[in-house]
Amino acid sequence: MLSRKRTIGLALCFLSINIFLIYRLMDIQLISTKSFSKNKVNLIQESVNQRTHRFTINDGRGYFLDRNGELLSTDVKPQVVVFPNLYSSKWPVATIGNILKIPAEDIDKMIGQLKKPSALTLQKELSLEQMNEINKLEIFGLYAQLITRRKPIPFANHIIGAVGEDPELIKRKYGDKLAKGTVTTSTKTGKNGMQYTFDPFLISEGETQYIYHVDRQGHPLLGLDVKYRSQTNPLYPLYVKTTIDKKMQETVEKVLDAHGLKDGGAVLLDIESSELLALASRPLFTSKTIYNHGNNMTSLQIPGSVFKIVTAAAAIEENKVQNEKKYDCSLNIYGEKDERQLGFLNVEDSFAQSCNRTFGELANELNVTNPGFIEKYAEKMGLLHNNGWHGDVYHLDSFSHFYQEELGQIFSPKKNNAHYQSALAVSQTAIGQLDVKITPLAVANMMATVARGGIRYEVKTAKSVNFANGTQLVEFEDHKVEDQKLSSYTMMRLQSFLLNVVKNERGTGHALQELPFQVAGKSGTAQKGEGNNYNNKWFAGYFPAEQPRFALVVVDLKHDKMNRTIPVFRDIANDIMSDSN
Structure with a gap:
């Protein structure tokens, strides 16, 4: 009896297995041929x-x-x-x-x-x-x-x-x-x-x-x-x-590598149109580090004294610049002895020699009558907006030319407004420190805007999308930004300030005098905070100054004792001008 039950049990077991195998075979051969298993495998195609x-x-x-x-x-x-x-x-x-x-x-x-x-x-x-x-x-x-x-x-x-x-x-x-x-x-x-x-x-x-x-x-x-x-x-x-110029892109890449700039990069724009001619960020990514090394040129960086362009623009526009008035540049913004001992300087020479004291005092003067002026003028200069081309295209809403472009900030969203009300906080913000962060792309577009006399465009990376036979599917028209212009007088004075940075024998950009054409620009050194061994070093400018054609920003995010930004700017500008003449 027991033996008969075992036999029946084994028979049922084998029958169940055979039925399962037959079903599985039918599933593979007839039922799920185009969507097999949870992975939806197309068995016929495979x-x-x-x-x-x-x-x-x-x-x-x-x-x-x-x-x-x-x-x-x-x-x-x-x-x-x-x-x-x-x-x-x-x-x-x-x-x-x-x-x-x-x-x-x-x-x-x-x-x-x-x-x-x-x-x-x-x-x-x-x-x-x-x-x-x-x-x-x-x-x-x-x-x-x-x-x-x-x-x-x-x-x-x-x-x-x-x-x-x-x-x-x-x-x-x-x-x-x-x-x-x-x-x-x-x-x-x-x-x-x-x-x-x-x-x-x-x-x-x-x-x-x-x-x-x-x-x-x-x-x-x-x-x-x-x-x-x-x-x-x-x-x-x-x-x-x-809009990229292959030869100019090769020049930018070559010069960055020749000077050993390993963390930072450069942005080159055509001033007439604000089209991107070249952009290089370091370090490069590989297939394994694609998300580890983002684009430093569209990411937020601490600008340091490059931001003095905004403070200078506000002071000019608000009629606070008096040529005869001088500021004690032997002191820093803390009222302590400054190691550079620049002496007494007016606003334009303070800009050329990058005196922090002058712009700290100017900012506090402006803040009395116009609280929040820094954010207002940073916005007017285009530093807080998307600078890349964006808009509705074809069947795509909010189409953007730049991948993950970040928006500039003046104040940290994690801190309340009271944190920025002290005279010291105003001074630090006015010279591009504390919580100020902007992108090199935005700075490059600001330089192009100043060089054009105040007309601002969004930066394009593409002219068109075309069918294989060359017929245009989409043309990217220029996007002119009409809001919040500064006066033509302010633009003219800013151009003079930027030119003086190079022409002034004590200016921070005087080394660029050796070029066969004039450059206008502004240097910047930004402290990253305690515990950081490196500073951010910038040089942002345009050339030739008398008839501007190119805006260029160079950033070294691991600046040590060697100043790479001005030599990199010099060599890129020289090669670009030599090849384009």
């Missing part, structure tokens, strides 16, 4: 992928051109693509060798080492003529093609940005495209920089590939040709025509 050998010619993602039409984010090179499992003794290897100027046995060896469809590694770049000769041979399994590859560490690292896989972002942002099958969860998206902000225009609508199907053992399926598959829409991929 089966096809296992039986498919492919070589990607272009990933289908849009790309960036500089203002002169040169590629920025990708390389396009003619290469020879080989499907090694189709290689046979019938191939005219000697003829291929003659075209490529390589011994036939070397070609044999290269192909023999390939495990999957690949481009041959050639010592010399293939010419377009050689590419055409290869294709005239009409060899099944060997093709010469222009191959597009993304640069591993992108040029203009922080402004262009990088791409990578982000399945959750695809599901969240491109659910409609995912449902239609135009993208997959493995489609690459922008991770930062313009790759992120312009991602809706750039995301791939399908790759361009050579495809060949094989059997279970990996042998070619007879009768099937290698197929060339491309996007169905000939107007894609789109491309972004940026």
